[in-house]
Amino acid sequence: MAGSVHIEDLFSSLGDALVTDPDRMLAYRRDQSLLTEAGMPLALVRARDTDDVVETMKWAHRHGVPVVTRGAGTGLAGAANALDGCIVLSVEKLNKILHIDTAARTATVQPGVINGDLAAAVAEHGLWYVPDPGSRAISTIGGNLATNAGGTCCAKYGVTADHVARIKAVLADGRIIHTGAVTRKNVAGLNLTQLLVGSEGTLAVIVEATMRLRAAPTAASTVVAAFPSTAQAIDAVLAIRDRAEPCLLELMDRTTIAAVNEMTHMGLDESAGALLLIQCDGRDAGAEAQTCAAVCAEVGATEVYDTDDPVEGEEFMQARRVALTALERQGSTLLDDLAVPIPRLPEMLSAIEQIAQKHCLVIGTFGHAADGNLHPTIVFDAADDDHTRRARLAFDEMVAECLALGGSISGEHGIGVLKEPYLERMVGSVERELMSKVKVAFDPTSILNPGRGI
Amino acid sequence: MAGSVHIEDLFSSLGDALVTDPDRMLAYRRDQSLLTEAGMPLALVRARDTDDVVETMKWAHRHGVPVVTRGAGTGLAGAANALDGCIVLSVEKLNKILHIDTAARTATVQPGVINGDLAAAVAEHGLWYVPDPGSRAISTIGGNLATNAGGTCCAKYGVTADHVARIKAVLADGRIIHTGAVTRKNVAGLNLTQLLVGSEGTLAVIVEATMRLRAAPTAASTVVAAFPSTAQAIDAVLAIRDRAEPCLLELMDRTTIAAVNEMTHMGLDESAGALLLIQCDGRDAGAEAQTCAAVCAEVGATEVYDTDDPVEGEEFMQARRVALTALERQGSTLLDDLAVPIPRLPEMLSAIEQIAQKHCLVIGTFGHAADGNLHPTIVFDAADDDHTRRARLAFDEMVAECLALGGSISGEHGIGVLKEPYLERMVGSVERELMSKVKVAFDPTSILNPGRGI
Structure with a gap:
């Protein structure tokens, strides 16, 4: 060194x-x-x-x-x-919003701009920066790009990758590149922009990004539905796809419901095996939400409530937003980020329950049901070696099950250090070698976050 | 050799x-x-x-x-x-649809499957393969991926890149790779899938692809609006964005209108400077189309017609679909594929008109207005050297103007041979060098379509 x-x-x-x-x-x-x-x-x-x-x-x-x-x-x-x-x-001090182009509907920002600050700034112009990771109040656009952050909006509007037009970045040798185009369509050369998104700092340092904006969102209508089991909740998720396109479709399991109740005294139905929180937006939000409510009832929801009142809707969403915090109050947490094809969600959820039982662990699962993206969260005592060992074992077994179901080891958090041991099993050895060669194309001496993300 | x-x-x-x-x-x-x-x-x-x-x-x-x-x-x-x-x-004989997974909503196909054949096959299952390039009746999914083909659906639903989950490809040395994941979200490693899309056969040979499907489309409502000028038509495009999200928003200029009339005797309004064809789908298609119609009238359309009748709507869309064929009847055609930020469309359209006048050429422009993606089509006599020379000059000047307006030299057709001379001006020399190095990572001896697309 x-x-x-x-x-x-x-x-x-x-x-x-x-x-x-x-x-x-x-x-x-x-x-x-x-x-x-x-x-x-x-x-x-x-x-x-x-x-x-x-x-x-x-x-x-x-x-x-x-x-x-x-x-x-x-x-x-x-x-x-x-x-x-x-x-x-x-890059936290590189936090200027450089330009909001209301006509082209883009915002050009430095990487240290906080997601929520960008959203608030463009809202003043009647525009909407859509990606909304759970960390939106504290995480940066640069970090969101580096991990291809998701959020609750992805059900309808996609991930951070779907909202970036251009990136300015510094290469490993200090040269500057500009990738992409402001235009909605662009097939000029290789897609370096999408290569940088999710690359976790291994290819270049993002110093500026032009993000796409949408017209201001309409008020959302909200549905809350309680189901006897997670399997029935997923039946509803599958059935809803044919008749509606919610902008948000979140799942909380029994363990998470109890933790949220304990923290907030919200009085969520603890007899339920799972809760779905659904929001619809757009021109016909109310009717679309009612369709979702009807589908939930048809597939066996024990309780369904829907509301067009945004304030009441926001109160329900709060239950989902505090899920991780509520579980964190019970101990140290090891948060996973698995994605499976939506029809495989019942198997994944059932496997998580079995793994929790096997290792005598509390695992609370919540997540983005419409994306098949779950955050099973292992609650353990980090001061207890055996407890920690069991937590790691459970983590391994959940990842293995996810791969067996054709899933991805990370839906929105990235590989980093935590998931590196599983990467090759997921992508394959030839593919990983290819990723390494692509990294070399950007960073021939491998100084950018070596050993991470690839 | x-x-x-x-x-x-x-x-x-x-x-x-x-x-x-x-x-x-x-x-x-x-x-x-x-x-x-x-x-x-x-x-x-x-x-x-x-x-x-x-x-x-x-x-x-x-x-x-x-x-x-x-x-x-x-x-x-x-x-x-x-x-x-x-x-x-x-790969034309590799034309099997291998699997339609109605639960996961994916279709796994060989690269030689015709776009329209895939769309028809999944429609039988009540599903929708969205990307609809003009060539959909004759072009293949492999080709659509290689060029990241667009179409009229992109206004709302994006390009081919937005509908691919996994790719199986053969590397230059004969090894096989699998990229991506069936899951909606996946941030495991570098995004090789999006790197392959649009790479025009320079990185690997696609031998299988898993494409995403949507629920069957709802019936679309259609609006046709005639404007005194292209500038006013673009005013409508810009204003519509605030109040609706059409699934199709196409533009035809005066020259194209006349050519279509001559071929089809459809009786489109030849006094108009431009025609917009608009379709809205979804739960509230009729009302959304009426909103679009109202906006068109507000910004100065001389004639606005809207219909919920799909058959009538299809007749209007036919006018747009035959645009290129109609222009081809008038001579050899040099079809361009420029994309500019939507607010710059009036400048681009005006520049095209000036370039046509300057070189005494007929240039008919039609295209995907909501994407800023225009197809100015130069009609010329290929047997006449001077005419051909002027066509090339006009082509050069249109590309230069597009770049000056912050546009892309290709929205959906790709670089190939035709746009290679302009690529470096658009992407920059460091960026192009980087693209070449990424190609080397895939294809160290540069045997895959060398000199093309990058």
Whole structure:
């Protein structure tokens, strides 16, 4: 690794943006994942502009020092955890919304802009930035792009990848690239934009992105339906597809319902095996929600409630939003992020219940039912070695089951450190070798987040 | 290039699938583009199965022979034109629909399946394969993926890239890869699927694809509106975005209207400067179409007609569908495929008119207004050298104007041979170098459609 002389070179170009005080670097060592390794960085760069990123990359390239880029550090897979002797390159100060083009319906932003800040800024122009990861109040657009963040909107409107037009990025050697086009359609050359999305800082450092906006959303109508079992809830999810296209379709299992009740005293139906929360938007939201409610009743919901009142709807959605927090109150949590084809959800949910029983663990499952994307959350005592060991075993077994069902080991959190052991099983060895070669095309000396995400 | 001894090696593994008779190869030398170079192939392989593709690639890799993959040859940019001494690898016989999964809503197909055949097959199951390029009756899914084909549906439902879940492909060295996942969300590793889409046969040979399906479409309501000028028609396009989301929003200019009338005697309003054809679908199609009609009237349409009758709607759409054929009756045509940000459409349309006047050419423009994707079509006499020269000049100038307006040199046809001279101006030299390096990662000896698309 680089010695102190080299770091002084970097200090001369970065000044205050360079931090080497170990205490000040501590908060930048990890993202929000549990049970992931984190090293001790050589230095922290809090980039103030693109030039700082360029200088950092040129220096790192010259000296062969790894660089771990991070936004707000809200990741859940360890992709932004420091490596020993690395530069942690924080883009949190690159937080300007550079331009909102109301005619072209795009917003050009720096990577450190908080998702919710962008959404609020464009709302003032009657526009809508759609992607809404659970972390939207605290996570950055750069991080959302690096992990291809999802959220509850994906059922109808897709993931972050579906809302990006252009990316400006700094390559490993400090050169700048611009990818994509503002136009809705573009087939000029290889799709470097979609390659950067979800690449978890392994290919380049995103320094600017032009995101697509939609017309302001209409008021949503909400349905809450309680089912005796998760299997019946999924029957409803499958049946709804033929008659409606909800903009949100979320699932909470029995364990999650109880945890939410305990925290919020909301009085959700604890006799239910599963709860579906459904929202419809658009010109015919009310009628569409009623269709969803009718379908729920037809497939065996024990209780169905629907409302056109946005405030009441928001109260119900709050139950889903606090799901993770509610489970976190019960212990340490290991949050998974599995996606399976929608018809395989009953098998996946049943397997999760069996795995919980087998290892005597509490696993609360909630997630984006319309995408087949579940977040089974293992609650355990991190101070208890055996408990932790069982949590890891359960995690392994859930991932294995997901792969057996033709699923993906990550729907929206990314691979990072947490899922690296499973990646090759999912994508295959030839495919992984190909991904590594593509990384080399971008980053020939492998200094950008080496060992992560690919 | 390889001598006859080498080809005999290939014959022993391929038998009848290998064609070296020059007369039989003639029909496989070109796609449907005009003014693009095409070479004379060494041989034609009409692959019968994946093994034939693997054997062909292994042989080509061993002998350093270029391979040009083709589906139905309906491309419009020359990407499937033969190179001298190449193998033309036709996948037209790989035309099986392997599996329609009604629960997961996917169809797994071989690359030679005709788009319209897939749409018809899934319709029997009450499902919808959405992408609808103009060539849908004759073009293949493999070709649609290779060029990221668009169509009229893109306004609301996106391009081919938005409807692919998994790809099975043969690498340059004959190894097989599987990319992507059936799940709606997947962030495991780099997005090789979106890298293959639009890569015009430069990275791998697609031998299987799993495409996403939607619930059967609802009946569409149709609006036809005539405007004094193209500028006013675009005013309507911009205003409609705030109040509706049409599933189709097509533009025809004065020249195209006249050509369609001449061919079909449909009696479209020839005094109009532009016609918009609009369709809305979904639960509230009729009311949404009426909203569109009202917007058109508000911004100055001279005539607005709307109908909920699908048969009548289809008759109007027929006018748009025959646009290219109608212009082709007037001479040779050089069809362009430019995309600009929607607010820049008036400038692009006005520039096209000026370029036509300057070079004394007929240029009929039609296209996908909601995507900013125009097909200005130069009508010229290919037997007249000066006329052809002026057509090329006009083509150059239209592309230059598109780039000046922040547009893309291809919205849905691809780069191929036709747009190669403009690619670097659009994507930049560092970016193009990066694309070449990504190609090397897939195809280290550059045998897959070398010199095309990147």
